[in-house]
Amino acid sequence: MRRDPLQYLSEELDGLKSQGLYRHLRVLEGEQKAHASFDHRSVVNLSSNNYLGLTTHPLLRERALEATRTLGVGSGSVRTIAGTMSIHMELERRLAEFKRTEATVVFQSGFTANAGTVSSILSKDDFIISDELNHASIIDGARLSRATIKVFPHRDADAARAIVRDLPHERRRLVISDGVFSMDGDLGALPELCDVADEFGCIMMVDDAHASGVFGRNGRGTIDHFGLHGRVDIQVGTLSKAIGALGGYVAGSRALIDFLYHRARPFLFSTSHPPSVAASCLAAIEVLESEPQLIERLWENTRFFKSGLQTLGFNTGASESPITPVIVGDAALAMKLSDALFERGVFAQGIGFPTVPRGKARVRTIVTAAHTRDELQFALDSFENVGRSLGVI
């Protein structure tokens, strides 16, 4: 009989089970909302990236339906062959206006935007100077580029400067940071990193996935928040989080975007978005401009919930955004905390290695504009109850 050559995978999974790290995928029944049903349990949902509640916004829904009726359900090709529809071009034009850059290119996801960009603009003789907590898509793109990766300690621009100073100046050097770090909710040291990039003539790139629709005027991101227009060569944003639909984009110069049209492999070798996705994203930009109260409500909720957790005595790290981690250290404890909260009607995902470093496991919370005060108070009461019974506070 043939021996299963994938047997080792089951053994690795058994290892995860014995450490309490094995996770079932929670299944959402119905819509992605602030109060939702997962695994047949009605819960306050603190786990989505749906910052502004746009996944179910009537305008986005209507535009997606209209695009499906008039343009069909798929694009039928990659962008570089027959899959560039006029609605894709319209979205890129609107995003460039919104981000105040010469041009943008839309990718299938934020992940492919990062990985496809970093891997195509650099090659093996070049250098990438990267914050140690940068997103996996940056790390994968960096590996694919075959450039030498130099990691600097989290948010430490002096350490980045010391690295850059010793690199050969004739080579291409990319300084790269997340705008908002997805597991900690803190902001990249962007003004200081821009100074380093300016001083040494480096390319400056920011992954603004969690800042799109959240920071800056009308949600233009951290570059707008910090007043860094013109100093960041490559901005990546996502359409999958606050924008409520799916996709990622790169904003920058016309030459950068034209180059990515020719060389970014996910753009060249993977089919473009269905028209409904582009239509919803276009509607989302309209909403960002016409309903600024959504972003205001997001921040009011953020302040209320974050200060509530801190008053209860939880370790929320250095978060400055709607992402607030409750750091407990031990991965099994984080999973227990998450499970106990779920039993009480609060969904906040437990996160351990390899998503965060060993010993820094946490339950990650994300509030949205759509949460009511009652829902957030219920979540705080549940955190207090469960946190005390597990000895976290």
Ligand SMILES: Cc1ncc(COP(=O)(O)O)c(C=O)c1O
């Ligand atoms: C910092 C960061 N960058 C990029 C991404 C990828 O974005 P998307 O979900 O659109 O692929 C994520 C999302 O997980 C993220 O947290």
